[in-house]
Structure formats: structure tokens, C-alpha cells
Amino acid sequence: MSAPGPGPPASEQELVERAEALAGRSLGDVAAGLRVPVPPDLRRAKGWVGQLVERALGADAASRDEPDFRGLGVELKTLPVDGAGRPVETTFVATIPLHLVGDVPWEGSRVQRKLRRVLWVPVEGERARPVGDRRVGAALLWSPDPDQEAALRFDWEELSGIIGRGDIESITAHLGRFLQVRPKAAHSRVRRTAIDAEGEVTRTMPRGFYLRTCFTAEILRQHYRLAP
Amino acid sequence: MSAPGPGPPASEQELVERAEALAGRSLGDVAAGLRVPVPPDLRRAKGWVGQLVERALGADAASRDEPDFRGLGVELKTLPVDGAGRPVETTFVATIPLHLVGDVPWEGSRVQRKLRRVLWVPVEGERARPVGDRRVGAALLWSPDPDQEAALRFDWEELSGIIGRGDIESITAHLGRFLQVRPKAAHSRVRRTAIDAEGEVTRTMPRGFYLRTCFTAEILRQHYRLAP
DNA sequence: ATGGATCCAGTGATGGATCCAT
DNA sequence: ATGGATCCATCACTGGATCCAT
Numbered sequence: 001m002s003a004p005g006p007g008p009p010a011s012e013q014e015l016v017e018r019a020e021a022l023a024g025r026s027l028g029d030v031a032a033g034l035r036v037p038v039p040p041d042l043r044r045a046k047g048w049v050g051q052l053v054e055r056a057l058g059a060d061a062a063s064r065d066e067p068d069f070r071g072l073g074v075e076l077k078t079l080p081v082d083g084a085g086r087p088v089e090t091t092f093v094a095t096i097p098l099h100l101v102g103d104v105p106w107e108g109s110r111v112q113r114k115l116r117r118v119l120w121v122p123v124e125g126e127r128a129r130p131v132g133d134r135r136v137g138a139a140l141l142w143s144p145d146p147d148q149e150a151a152l153r154f155d156w157e158e159l160s161g162i163i164g165r166g167d168i169e170s171i172t173a174h175l176g177r178f179l180q181v182r183p184k185a186a187h188s189r190v191r192r193t194a195i196d197a198e199g200e201v202t203r204t205m206p207r208g209f210y211l212r213t214c215f216t217a218e219i220l221r222q223h224y225r226l227a228p
Numbered sequence: 229m230s231a232p233g234p235g236p237p238a239s240e241q242e243l244v245e246r247a248e249a250l251a252g253r254s255l256g257d258v259a260a261g262l263r264v265p266v267p268p269d270l271r272r273a274k275g276w277v278g279q280l281v282e283r284a285l286g287a288d289a290a291s292r293d294e295p296d297f298r299g300l301g302v303e304l305k306t307l308p309v310d311g312a313g314r315p316v317e318t319t320f321v322a323t324i325p326l327h328l329v330g331d332v333p334w335e336g337s338r339v340q341r342k343l344r345r346v347l348w349v350p351v352e353g354e355r356a357r358p359v360g361d362r363r364v365g366a367a368l369l370w371s372p373d374p375d376q377e378a379a380l381r382f383d384w385e386e387l388s389g390i391i392g393r394g395d396i397e398s399i400t401a402h403l404g405r406f407l408q409v410r411p412k413a414a415h416s417r418v419r420r421t422a423i424d425a426e427g428e429v430t431r432t433m434p435r436g437f438y439l440r441t442c443f444t445a446e447i448l449r450q451h452y453r454l455a456p
Numbered sequence: 457a458t459g460g461a462t463c464c465a466g467t468g469a470t471g472g473a474t475c476c477a478t
Numbered sequence: 479a480t481g482g483a484t485c486c487a488t489c490a491c492t493g494g495a496t497c498c499a500t
Contacts, residue, residue, distance in 0.1 A: 045487095416462080
């Protein structure tokens with residue numbers, strides 16, 4: 001049961017205007033406008049907020065390996081925040097192609113492409129608050145500044161180097177200052193084909209790159225200090 | 229709404245016994261035993277008969293690229309027949325991996341593996357007869373005799389040779405005496421990655437190998453002449 | 457009669473993320 | 479606080495085949 005929502009925005013400006021129109025509204029309100037039912041909590045609907053905001057803004061890439069707004073090259077990320085506006089969760093960036101071995105340049109990597117241009121949409125994310133009552137915050141169209149890109153690149157080269165050598169099993173979420181590697185699967189019995197350090201085919205848990213909250217917190221802090 | 233059905237049979241003998249117990253029963257009767265609803269016709273339920281018989285006999289490979297009865301290495305094929313016991317449709321055997329170029333030996337090919345050992349289950353298939361009233365016939369556990377295997381191999385080498393050279397687009401269903409190549413897709417706009425004769429990546433319609441009715445008719449004729 | 461077109465169910469991969477035990 | 483585990487939607491593909499215009 002749901003209504004189609006708008007078509008894709010024609011420009012970054014139009015996208016930002018739509019996001020501004022969303023700011024301050026509750027998720028229940030936005031969902032009602034799209035005829036989308038609101039789940040009681042997110043335990044069984046973990047991507048619900050992101051998918052709702054995609055539809056509200058007219059994202060058109062529907063689960064493809066392309067930017068959410070294809071014409072604009074912009075990626076959409078909702079960001080759950082606490083009462084003080086600090087991120088309460090890490091942010092998933094991209095899955096890791098485990099069958100590719102060897103060095104992959106940062107430029108052109110899936111992580112670099114995903115983070116080239118992002119519309120961050122903060123959303124109240126405190127567990128205690130009913131999902132429908134949570135409000136959308138002021139969105140922020142962002143690209144990494146040179147320092148941020150250098151920091152991401154540093155983490156990425158460390159982690160992807162380990163993966164490229166076939167040492168994926170040695171990676172824990174402790175590695176990486178801003179970017180980390182964690183499982184990305186339906187459950188812990190899921191296995192995916194990979195190549196180990198001896199060059200043998202093996203089965204391992206699918207993993208993804210995530211941004212730590214300290215990184216996304218800095219993006220928000222930067223923005224709200226510069227544009228209060 | 230449906231019941232589980234039996235576990236996998238432990239031997240070919242047990243499989244054949246189960247099939248014998250099915251012979252003469254109507255599809256409606258079999259479906260009722262498994263708590264499976266009967267569709268009004270097969271236009272919107274094309275694989276329904278095959279899936280029903282799979283469950284009734286305890287097939288366990290559930291859509292995987294393995295024999296339907298994994299422990300036994302036996303493939304199950306239902307065969308729609310007319311009042312005189314002649315097949316009314318071709319029989320799908322296997323999809324064609326279009327990204328593989330070059331010669332593939334018959335031995336070890338998907339077609340050869342699928343047809344190595346088959347339990348054929350004739351089922352009344354006349355359109356006019358209501359689905360629930362159609363009866364299951366006497367099953368037949370079959371392997372190709374040397375002449376049949378040679379004939380299949382001949383067709384397969386001709387067709388797979390054309391495919392291996394990248395000339396898939398030139399193949400029509402007219403080619404092949406017993407084995408033919410036809411589309412295998414949800415509809416005619418579906419495209420799959422393939423390699424053309426120039427070695428270029430291209431998009432073409434997915435196709436599969438099918439047995440002509442003259443081949444399956446001969447299998448039935450042979451059997452019922454030898455074991456009347 | 458049959459070559460080309462089509463239809464459903466189920467699995468696996470990916471994109472959307474958040475949960476929760478420690 | 480957070481590392482490891484988990485959950486839904488959707489798409490692509492495969493296996494089960496039959497439909498239907500000519």
C-alpha cells in the first residue's frame with residue numbers, strides 16, 4: 001500500500017529544496033503522504049527510514065549499483081542522530097568485492113565513488129522515540145574536503161591492502177580511524193566466495209565498509225558551525 | 229498454505245515405489261494430500277505440475293544446480309501427454325551459459341548431466357481437462373541408450389559449436405533433430421550478457437536447450453513396448 | 457504443429473541500514 | 479560505546495515448465 005512519490009529532481013538545487021521542505025516534518029507525516037505504513041520499531045525494518053526518504057526525495061536508482069540520484073551523481077544517506085544532533089550509528093558505505101585480489105586504486109573505488117557527493121539527511125534516531133514521531137533534520141549536501149579525502153584514502157588503502165593480500169579473515173572492526181570493515185549479511189552463517197592469502201578459493205562472511213560515527217559527527221559539526 | 233511432503237527417497241527403488249504409488253491418482257488428489265491449492269489452469273502457473281510432483285516424491289534440490297534427487301543423482305521431469313500417451317510439449321533441459329565461449333565437451337556439459345538419469349512422469353496434459361482432474365501416469369526411470377546418447381551428442385555439438393563461436397543470434401528452433409535451442413525468459417525484452425563472434429560483450433535473450441516431442445515420444449514408446 | 461513468447465516460485469546478491477550483548 | 483550480528487525490500491537469475499499466434 002503506497003503512493004509513487006515525486007520523479008527524480010532535475011538539479012542539485014531542486015534536490016536541496018525538496019530536502020528543505022522535509023526538514024522539521026515527522027516520519028509519520030512523511031509516510032502518510034506517501035501512503036506508507038509506519039512500523040512499530042525498526043528491529044524488523046532496518047532500512048525503512050532510508051527507503052522512505054529516498055521515495056520522498058525522488059531517488060531513482062532503486063537498488064542498483066549507481067548513485068541514488070542518477071542524473072545528479074548524488075548519493076543519499078540518512079543519519080540517525082540523538083537529541084544533541086550526534087550520530088548514534090555508523091554509516092554503511094559499500095560492500096567489498098572479495099573475489100578481486102590485488103591493489104585497487106582509491107580513485108575509482110566503490111568507497112570513493114559513493115562518498116564523492118552525498119546528501120546527508122539527519123533523522124532523530126533515539127530508540128525510545130516512536131518511529132512515526134521522529135523528525136527529519138536539515139539536510140546537508142557534502143563532498144569531502146581535501147583533509148577528509150586524504151584521511152579516508154589512508155584508511156582505505158590500509159584496509160583494502162589487507163583484503164587484496166587475501167587476509168580478510170584477519171580484519172576486525174578495530175582497524176581504521178574513520179573507515180572500518182564489518183560484516184554485511186543477513187546472518188553470520190552467510191558465506192561468499194573469496195580468495196585467501198595462498199590464492200585458494202575460500203568461503204568467508206560478506207563484509208562492508210562503514211564510516212565511524214566520529215567521522216559523520218565531524219561533517220555535521222563542520223556544517224552547523226559554518227552555517228548556524 | 230501447504231504441507232511438507234516426504235523427505236528424500238533413500239534409493240532409486242524407493243523413488244520408483246513412490247512414483248508407482250502416484251500412478252493413476254489425479255493431480256487434485258495429490259495436491260489435496262499436500263495441502264496445495266489447485267490453479268484453474270496453467271496459464272499463470274506453468275511449472276505447477278512439476279513442482280507438485282517434486283514435493284510428492286520428496287525432491288530436495290529446491291532450485292539449485294544439482295539433480296532433483298541429490299543423493300541419487302536423478303533428475304525429475306514431468307511430461308504432459310495427450311489421450312494416446314504422446315507428449316504434447318517439448319521438454320526444457322537446461323539454460324545456456326552465454327558468457328562461456330569456445331568448445332565445451334559433451335561429457336560434463338549441463339545437458340549431458342541433466343539427462344544422465346531421469347525419472348519421467350507422464351501427466352495428462354490436455355488443455356480442455358481441468359487441472360485437478362488430470363491423472364498421473366506410470367513413471368519411467370531412464371538413461372539414454374548408446375544410440376540416443378550419440379544422437380543427443382550430435383545435436384549438442386552442432387548447437388554448442390555455433391554458440392561457442394558467438395553466433396547465438398543465428399540459432400533458431402529449427403536446428404537440431406532432437407535437441408533444439410529456444411528462448412528461456414520471463415518475456416522477450418529480457419537480455420543477458422554474452423560474447424559475440426567478434427569477441428565483443430553484447431546483450432542477448434537468454435536461451436535454453438529443449439527436447440523435441442519426437443524424442444520423448446520415443447522414450448515412452450520404447451518403454452511401453454518393452455514393458456507392457 | 458511448433459517456434460517464439462511467456463509465467464511463477466525460490467534462492468542469492470545487493471542496497472537500505474539498525475540491533476544488542478558485552 | 480561499539481564490534482559483530484542481524485533484518486527487510488528489491489532485483490537478477492534459475493528451475494519448474496506451458497501458452498498461443500501463425
